[in-house]
Amino acid sequence: MLSALPTFRPIVFIALIVLSGRYTYGQSNYFPPVGDTMYVLVDRAPEYFDLYRFQNQPIWDISSVKAPYLRAVVPVEVSGLSESMHFTGSNYALRMEDRTLHFYKREGRDLYMLGQYGMYIYDQYIPVPVRFNFPFLVNYPASESGHEWEYSSQATVQFPTSLLLPSNQSRLPVKADSIRLIVDIDRRTSEDGRGYLKYEIMSDEVIRHYTIEEYRFRTLLKVGSKPWQDFSTYIDINQAYGPPLRYRYDFFVEQWGVPVSSVWLDPHTRRPNRIKYWVRSYLNRFNRPVEHNDPDIYAYPNPAIGYVNIEMNNLKPGNYRVALFNFLAQEVYQIPVEVSSDETIRIDITEFEKGPYLYALIDQYGRRIITKRLTILKP
Numbered sequence: 001m002l003s004a005l006p007t008f009r010p011i012v013f014i015a016l017i018v019l020s021g022r023y024t025y026g027q028s029n030y031f032p033p034v035g036d037t038m039y040v041l042v043d044r045a046p047e048y049f050d051l052y053r054f055q056n057q058p059i060w061d062i063s064s065v066k067a068p069y070l071r072a073v074v075p076v077e078v079s080g081l082s083e084s085m086h087f088t089g090s091n092y093a094l095r096m097e098d099r100t101l102h103f104y105k106r107e108g109r110d111l112y113m114l115g116q117y118g119m120y121i122y123d124q125y126i127p128v129p130v131r132f133n134f135p136f137l138v139n140y141p142a143s144e145s146g147h148e149w150e151y152s153s154q155a156t157v158q159f160p161t162s163l164l165l166p167s168n169q170s171r172l173p174v175k176a177d178s179i180r181l182i183v184d185i186d187r188r189t190s191e192d193g194r195g196y197l198k199y200e201i202m203s204d205e206v207i208r209h210y211t212i213e214e215y216r217f218r219t220l221l222k223v224g225s226k227p228w229q230d231f232s233t234y235i236d237i238n239q240a241y242g243p244p245l246r247y248r249y250d251f252f253v254e255q256w257g258v259p260v261s262s263v264w265l266d267p268h269t270r271r272p273n274r275i276k277y278w279v280r281s282y283l284n285r286f287n288r289p290v291e292h293n294d295p296d297i298y299a300y301p302n303p304a305i306g307y308v309n310i311e312m313n314n315l316k317p318g319n320y321r322v323a324l325f326n327f328l329a330q331e332v333y334q335i336p337v338e339v340s341s342d343e344t345i346r347i348d349i350t351e352f353e354k355g356p357y358l359y360a361l362i363d364q365y366g367r368r369i370i371t372k373r374l375t376i377l378k379p
Contacts, residue, residue: 031075031092031111038073038258040097043275051249051263051272058195059203060251062261062275071097071276078103083117086129090114099125099341105135113138115155121181122168122240125341128159136187148190157181165338173234176221180228181241184216197251197261199277204260206251213246243267295369297322297361303375304349310359311344312337318364322347324374325358332357354378 032038051060074095078084081093087103092111094102100118104111115131134153158180161169169175193208219235220228237244245267250259261277298311310322317340324333324347332352337345353376360371 031106032258034075034077036075038278040071040073040276040278042071042097051265058193059198060195060206060208061198062277063198073097076101083129086117086131087114104138111138112136119157120242121164122171123344124165124168126159126163128157128163130155130157130183132185146191148188150186150188152184152186154185155183157183165340167338171240172221173231174221174223176223178222180220180222182218182220183241186214188212204251204253206253206260209250209252209259211248211250215241215244215246217241217244295361297359297370297372299359299372299374303377305377305379306350307346307348308359308374308376309344309346311342312339312361313342315339315342315361317341320364321362323360323362324352325360326353327356329358334362349376352376 072095076093076095078090078093081101083101084090084093084103089105090103092104092106094104096102096116098120100116102116103114105114106112112135113132114135115129117129118125118127119130120126132153132155134151136151136153137149158178160178161172161176164172172179189209189211191207192210195206195208197204197206217232217235217237217240218230219232219240221231222228247265249263249265251261251263252259256278258278261275263272263276264274265271266273295315296313298313300309300311302308312320312322318338320337320339321334322337322345323331323335326332333347335345335347337343355376357374357376358371359374361369363369
């Protein structure tokens with residue numbers, strides 16, 4: 001049963017986000033061509049964004065969004081991808097900002113999602129094919145206000161546990177040789193509003209779509225020559241795969257087939273907890289750098305109360321430490337991190353005194369690579 005309460009943590013199967021689009025009749029490039037690059041900015045802790053405006057021609061203001069990272073979404077040639085062998089019939093593919101490859105089938109003005117190569121388990125990227133048994137229609141070129149679309153599909157993923165980091169293997173209920181994950185997905189999208197999306201110095205006239213996705217996960221493990229056994233009840237679904245109910249808003253403009261912005265919501269407060277928006281016009285107008293490949297870390301929320309997330313980006317695979325220092329430059333906390341791709345860790349700061357701190361990334365040789373400021377508050 002699909003719920004109406006918003007919640008989302010985009011770890012697994014973000015396949016339906018970037019191209020849930022709408023295209024104007026007569027536009028030649030419905031879908032960005034191979035060789036193009038769509039850059040997006042991501043804010044993991046947005047504030048002051050009011051989604052709940054429904055009056056005539058509402059204005060949804062994202063001018064306060066702070067997005068430190070520029071991410072690339074790149075159309076790629078299907079015939080040049082070895083991963084395409086798992087997605088028979090695909091004729092369009094996107095390399096997403098989270099390393100996954102999404103495969104589609106174009107039929108006229110319609111775009112169907114066949115599946116993706118790569119997924120996340122316990123926040124770790126796993127290079128495995130995820131193919132849906134019933135493709136999703138992910139763009140709605142003839143949508144009108146109030147229209148709804150519902151789809152259901154299933155994907156089965158199987159891989160050896162050796163692909164998991166040792167720390168994640170230990171989170172399984174038994175020491176297994178292989179994992180088989182069966183995922184059932186129900187998806188409902190509706191066009192629920194029209195208005196304006198306001199940026200810092202410009203606005204877009206937009207159409208808004210609201211999407212609810214419900215995921216049901218079954219985890220089977222194989223130990224030696226024994227038959228597959230269902231260990232679903234022993235797996236923390238939220239930690240392993242993300243929440244079973246996921247909600248988001250997508251904002252579209254008439255001339256583009258990709259959303260100019262997508263927004264995910266906190267499950268309890270119903271406030272945005274992640275915003276992604278397309279920045280082609282910003283790149284052209286302000287000459288921003290088109291890539292951001294330098295190693296970096298980012299704390300959010302900041303100031304922080306109770307907990308803080310540390311996001312690590314563009315690091316070489318290896319062993320690192322994240323450390324916190326007080327205003328006397330004394331190390332008060334550290335945690336080891338094994339990095340294989342972009343990683344995010346959460347630190348419990350409930351026992352820390354309020355005040356200014358530094359957080360730092362330290363490599364395996366003890367060198368402090370990056371140091372930034374963090375403010376801790378008390379409720």
